[in-house]
Amino acid sequence: MHQSWPFRIMIWLGVAVLLLWSLGPVYWTLVSSITPAADFSARPIHFFPQNFTLNHFERLLGINVDRIGGVEVWKQFRSALFNSVVSSLAATVFCVAIAALGGYAFTRLKFPGRRPLFIAVVATIAIPGYAVLIPLYRLMIGLHMVDTFVGITLIYISAFLPLALWLLRSVFESLPIALEEAAQLDGAGRLYILFRIVLPLAAPGLTAAAILTFLGAWGQYMVPLIFSPTQTKPLTVLIPEFATKNFIDYGLITAAGSIAIIIPALVVVFLNRYLISGLLAGSVK
């Protein structure tokens, strides 16, 4: 449809507002993380940084050592970053692997209880995590798994498995069955078909499931607050701790925030297509 000039200007204005709303807060965090703390309360406010510093990142990463509450910030930060990466990656790998195996079985193999099992698992998408949190906490205490990677990874897997399963089964269902039947006629076994034919074809779906699981685990807060309080504490639990009651170090907070933003931002920029398809498959139930 032809777009008149006033209409086009309206569209571009709208796009500008939308971009400002979406990216403005992120921009402000990135800018603040390289602004000297002394400039923070400058008025009138500068929307572009007047002075540049890496001081916040140096303190955060241990290039210039500083202390908060008797513990060195950078040691805490490095281990939190490590913990976040380990628990999110482990959850993603196991969750997608288990969901891919099961998803294929639920799609193509006939076994007793196939439908009710699938429905029961997928229905738990509707159950919020906190409904099972307290028994899980007691269970994890009993197994001595609180504050361990195994414990937190298991909880993430159980939380994100239903969505990954739902997504992957719909991907497997959309693949042409003729291909698998042809391979079967040639004498290929089920597992050979799964690993050599089905999974390569389902790569976009696997990517989407992996992205959703990774971002979900990366962003968790209440679960690690309870299950990963010290040894395996992730970034999301550490960052709010920089804001203590009497003193809030916004330099550290914005620098730590910027680092926590990087990975999701890379995913959004480079894997946007898969992310969107996963979001749609996950929400349009």
Added chain:
Amino acid sequence: MTAVTAINMERKRGAASNGDAILGLIMVAPIVITMAALVFFPLIDTMWDSLHRINPMQPGTPFIGAANYTNMLTDSDLRASWINTFIYVVIAVAAETVFGVAAAALINQVKFGRRWLLAAVVLPWALPGVVNAVIWMWIYQPGAGLLNGILTTLGLPFDNHVWFNDRVSAIIAVTVVHVWRMMPLTIVIVLAAMQSIPEHLYEAARIDGAGRSKMFTSITLPLIRGAIAIAMTNATVSAFNLFDEAWVLTSSSLDTRPVLIQIYLETFQNLHFSYGMALSLVVTVVSLLVSLLYVLRVYHTTRFD
């Protein structure tokens, strides 16, 4: 495929079906075991234990029937947090739906760089909720924050204004953060529905002399109604689950405390385990029921289309 090979296939399947069944069970076993141990068993446990008194500080776990549930009726902190949660749900769902549909319609008109625009719009959703909360905590900061900085630059008297001192602005401030994070989901769902509307419908309307606003109300809106309902369901459930934003921005303040923080405090601070369990079940049921309302409403309004 020819008939002969099809018959062969059937024979082969018959022979393989037994193996298939065993293989299938083995392949779904990890899912079944994980979900049984970490979701179904704890869920049943939650239901059962919510009928008992379970408190690590008190000996024994006596059966107390529905006492945990009846106690909720007289719990004034709980009532306050329910009210807060309903306010969050109403404002957040309304804002996400209205602005989300508008933003989706806008993006649908953009011809060049739509992919990049969409990436920018989705970014807030992809960030950890806690990071969103600290990003906005810094914006709301009284002395050095961006918000007061912009307002004072415009000549308004907001120097050192504290946004979390009065309840109304505190609740709105928390809701804005939540909407910032969740609106992308509404946009993505609604935009996908808009893109699936066949172009020829608009062509026909244009020939009939319909303007843009007429096309939007008589073609676009009716055809994206289902998508809007789905988006609203998602928005409702996530607003009921609001925790990160309120906890980071205002911690346990009763002015802004949603029910999820109430559950957290009751359980892990007051150690009223079974009361927390009863509460979490009630919140789950309420959020599912409210979502169901939209689904039914949409079902009724679109049934005769």
